[in-house]
Amino acid sequence: MPSLDPVSNLPDSVPGTGHDTNASRVLAPIGWDSTRVAEFAPYAAAGMQPGRVARVDGLSVMLITADGTTRAESSTELQSAAETAEALPATGDWVGFSARPSHNTDLIEVLLPRSSQLTRTRQVLKSAIERQIVAVNLDVVFIVHAANNVNLRRLEREATQVAASGARVVILLNKADLSGDMDQLVSEALVSVPDVTVHRVSGVTGEGVEELAAYARPDRTVAFIGASGVGKSTLINRLLGREAMDTGAVREDDQRGRHTTTTRHLLPLDGGGALIDTPGVRSLGLSDAGEGVETVFDDVAALALKCRFADCSHSGEPDCAVLEAIRRGELARARLNSFKKLSLETEFAESKSDVRLRQARRDLWKARAKRARQRTDAEQKLD
Ligand SMILES: Nc1nc2c(ncn2[C@@H]2O[C@H](COP(=O)(O)OP(=O)(O)OP(=O)(O)O)[C@@H](O)[C@H]2O)c(=O)[nH]1
Ligand SMILES: [Mg+2]
Ligand SMILES: [Zn+2]
Structure with a gap:
């Protein structure tokens, strides 16, 4: 019976192109498409093989390759060119690597461009x-x-x-x-x-x-x-x-x-x-949860900085900048309601009972408000 699948009709190893054949058969089902092949062409010409990162254990990276799986490490060049950890291999990356038969691990030399990147932010220090x-x-x-x-x-x-x-x-x-x-x-x-x-x-x-x-x-x-x-x-x-x-x-x-x-x-x-x-991230941590609320409600958080009371609940305290903005029509009442709904049970309630935390949070907001001011100042200068 002739197979209708064009890829499986190809012999496993064609001299000189054996890897290409294997690569399309093994890697295509996990996303190795014509765009990737084209992006990879110059690296293939340089003798590299394509692989996809299945997991990262510190410096050791497990790759799925045309020939199965292999352990690899990033080259020193790749590591020193990476200004942040984001530029190092992550789960899901397509990489070009060179086999090193005399080593325990192969060598990752290049990352192909990413089509999407899921990140999470965490507050590590007061304002970092x-x-x-x-x-x-x-x-x-x-x-x-x-x-x-x-x-x-x-x-x-x-x-x-x-x-x-x-x-x-x-x-x-x-x-x-x-x-x-x-x-x-x-x-x-x-x-x-x-x-x-x-x-x-x-x-x-x-x-x-x-x-x-x-x-x-x-x-x-x-x-x-x-x-x-x-x-x-x-x-x-x-x-x-x-x-x-x-x-x-x-x-x-x-x-x-x-x-x-x-x-x-x-x-x-x-x-x-x-x-x-993925592992369920450890209990979100207050700062982590707060970070999310602020990202969604940057506008409310920035206004709250200007309230007279540090723990203002924006429900009638004197000199409340949030309510003032609503009165002036600069902030929708619905925004405040959602903000309260999301932040009340954690951030506000818990920061009330924890002065240190409240201070950390205010520092973070201040830094953000300052950055936002600097941005708008810079924009005005351009006008
Ligand atoms: N009743 C019920 N229990 C479930 C269901 N799905 C998972 N569980 C149970 O929930 C528990 C946790 O499931 P896991 O699949 O280990 O959860 P996880 O999200 O992978 O957790 P982490 O790996 O720790 O991030 C196990 O005891 C599962 O049997 C479900 O649909 N119904
Ligand atoms: Mg799990
Ligand atoms: Zn207020």
């Missing part, structure tokens, strides 16, 4: 923000929450982050088998994020998982993000049809996960396409 890459070259990101325990503040932050990455935002309300009907609340929380789809699924009963399989087409990379214990790895195992990832029970008392997944993994699907599992 660290940006960390979660994964790159993503087409779709599934934001997973447990349907019986949706954290709306976190959801909005994650959706904003994914929308900024260039990937499509899809929300999964997992554990649909458990009680919980937060769909209405979820859609309200997402009004400010364009083009979101929400699916109710269950990694345990399999409900809704077929709909998810439809996203995971050949040539597409789908990443899963969300808190520990929401069931990311369980869903991934279902889609893969095997127990590729470990899963772990949540704590009885507060439903939190135990951080079972500890590194980001890219996993090829048998039918084509790739999934990326």
